[in-house]
Amino acid sequence: MPARLAVAVVALALATVPVGCGGGPGERAGAGSGPVGGELRVAAAASLTEPFTALGRRFERAHPDVHLRFDFGPSSGLAQSLEEGAPADVFASADERIMDRVVDSGLVDRDEPVIFARNRLAIAVPVGNPGSVRGLDDLARPELLVGLCAADVPCGRLARALLRRAGVTPAVDTEELDAKALLSRITAGELDAGIVYHSDVVAAGDRVTAVAVPRGAPVATYPVAVLAGSAHPAAAAAFVTFVSSSTARPVLRRAGFLLP
Amino acid sequence: MAVALVALALVALPLVGLLQRAPWTALPGLLGRPVVVDALRLSLGTSLAATGLSVVLGVPLAWVLARAELPGRRLVRAVVVLPMVLPPVVGGAALLFALGRRGLVGQWLDQHFGILLPFSPAGVVVAQTFVAMPFLVVSVEAGFRAVDARFEHAAATLGASPWTVFRRVTLPGIAPSLAAGAVLCWARALGEFGATITFAGNLGGRTRTLPLATYQALQSDRGAALALSLVLVGVSLAVLLALRDRWFGAAG
Known part of the structure; x- marks a missing residue:
């Protein structure tokens, strides 16, 4: 009897899944060239x-x-x-x-x-710029905590291209999985600087300060x-x-x- | 019976999936890649350090929980066990608020001693210890309770110093629990992901442990991700083998 009950519960759960995820009548109507x-x-x-x-x-x-x-x-x-x-x-x-x-x-x-x-790139620093970051060169200073996006995500690939062109070898302390994760570490003051998208800096408003990157930098x-x-x-x-x-x-x- | 089979399949199927996708022939080459070697070396070092730290700090704590007359002992135990049920990411965030550069204790450590735990291998050890030490404490506390305190009293009345009593009477009594607790603690430290990436960051050779490297490799380099996964599966199986008598001995 308990086994039957368990089977019934599982069956019920499976039966409700498509209903829970689907969008109702519109689901079928949307397929094909319909409305x-x-x-x-x-x-x-x-x-x-x-x-x-x-x-x-x-x-x-x-x-x-x-x-x-x-x-x-x-x-x-x-x-x-x-x-x-x-x-x-x-x-x-x-x-x-x-x-x-x-x-x-x-x-x-x-x-x-x-x-x-x-999207352009920008150097983001915490409000007040505690690390006195003025440009890309500062990302090579070992005493600063510097973050980049991981090399296999777009913002990380672009940031590395930018640094290579500028001839800067950054002293990286962490690689984040996307620019938003990196930015949140910077706004929290855990990092002194990082390269994110210009749009991320705009989105963060007054919670972060931006330092411009050179003209002609790679763009996403x-x-x-x-x-x-x-x-x-x-x-x-x-x-x-x-x-x-x-x-x-x-x-x-x-x-x-x-x-x- | 049928439900039991479903349950078994749910547990076993992912492992089968992993094993059938494993690039067995390319494995030696994959295991030699810098990504894998760096993560393996870092993981071994940090997880062993975390286990050592857990033993040094956790055994006295377990003793207090088992033996000392402590007001609010239940509360203390609840706090100690909390990391076992807490989502590790939350643990990592909590560590950040406590020991991060702008954290409660962290800013003081940074200003006065220049100690900065996040983004360093030491930070990885702290994150792993936070998550894994409770496993050791719980196991060793049970060990202390199983040792008959009368033997310790007897040894003391016969003139043994407290250290001798601990070394000759108590320690042999808790040795099996200590060993099992240490192995569990090590396995948990080795597999730690959430608290590590949240608190210690993610940098190859410095804070990118095996689980972090696996997760990252899944996004770009499937072969390396599979190789890293197999290493972790191998370690887990070894832990099971090491603890088989303790867990499966009674059941046959």
């Missing part, structure tokens, strides 16, 4: 957290039957999850190479990705695309169009992004 609707899953680079959250609210107002669910994280990690079969309708990466990787895996059609934003490029396996291709395409639209551009610009 835009359902729950739209957007996997996006961590640096897009603020503008995409703001844009998402506007998009949902314009499409009341669509509910957006964002998954923000390091682009490389998101790409890995997508390759492992994580469900998503739209992918926005902070790196063209990572989008290319997803295209090569067959998850996105080759002519699909659109570049909708660019953001492609966005509908995933080939999307359950809601119409809604996904609408969102991709929306982030490049004239409505979205001021939001991205205010968030500190450059526009193509």
Whole structure:
């Protein structure tokens, strides 16, 4: 009897899972070329957290039957999850190479990705600049606590390219998994300096101070695309169009992004 | 019976998945990569140091919990055991607020002694000790309770010094619990992820231990991630073998 009860509980749990995750009637309606609707899953680079959250609210107002669910994280990690079969309708990466990787895996059609934003780098320091950081050269000072993004995520790759061009060998104390994680260590004063995106500094407002990097420094490029396996291709395409639209551009610009 | 099989599959299947994806032929080469070697060396050093620290600090604590007449002993025990149930990331954050550069004690350590635990191997040891020491304390406390205090009293009345009593009577009594506790503590320290990455950061050769290296390699270098995982699985199996009599002896 207890075994039967357990089986019943498991069966009940399994039966409720699809209901809990699905988006109701809109789910089926969104598949194919029918009306835009359902729950739209957007996997996006961590640096897009603020503008995409703001844009998402506007998009949902314009499409009341669509509910957006964002998954923000390091682009490389998101790409890995997508390759492992994580469900998503739209992918926005902070790196063209990572989008290319997803295209090569067959998850996105080759002519699909659109570049909708660019992002500069900035040196972020805690308020008051306790380490007296003036430029890239200071990142080589061993007495400072310096953080970079890990070498395999876009902000880490770009930061290293920037430092190499400047001929600076940084005295790195920690490598964070994305720019947001790095920035939170800097705002908390645990680190003296780190290289993050300009947009991250804008998002952090007065909780962080920025030190400019030299002109002509490498810039991150953001492609966005509908995933080939999307359950809601119409809604996904609408969102991709929306982030490049004239409505979205001021939001991205205010968030500190450059526009193509 | 069927439910038991589901349960078994749930536990065993991921391991099978790991083993069938393992690049057995490329393994020697993968294990020789700097990422793997650095993480292995760092992990061995820090986890053994954390175990040593846990023994030095944890045995007296276990003795206090088992023997001393202490007001609020239950509360003390609850605090000691808390890291066993606390999510390690929360533990790491707590360590940061206590021992970080702007933390309660950390800013004082930094200003007066120039000691900075985060982003250093010492920070890794502290994070691992925080999470793993309770396993040793719980085990050794049970050991102290099992030793009959009358033998200790007898030895003392026969003229043995407290140190001799401890060395000749108490220590042999708690030795099995101490050994088991130390092995569990070491295994837990070796597998520590959340508190380490939160408190000590993540830098190759300095604070990037085996679990951190595995997690990071999963994002870019699957072969290395699998090799690192296999190392950790091997260690876990070795711990099981070492403790098999203690855990499985009674059940056959």
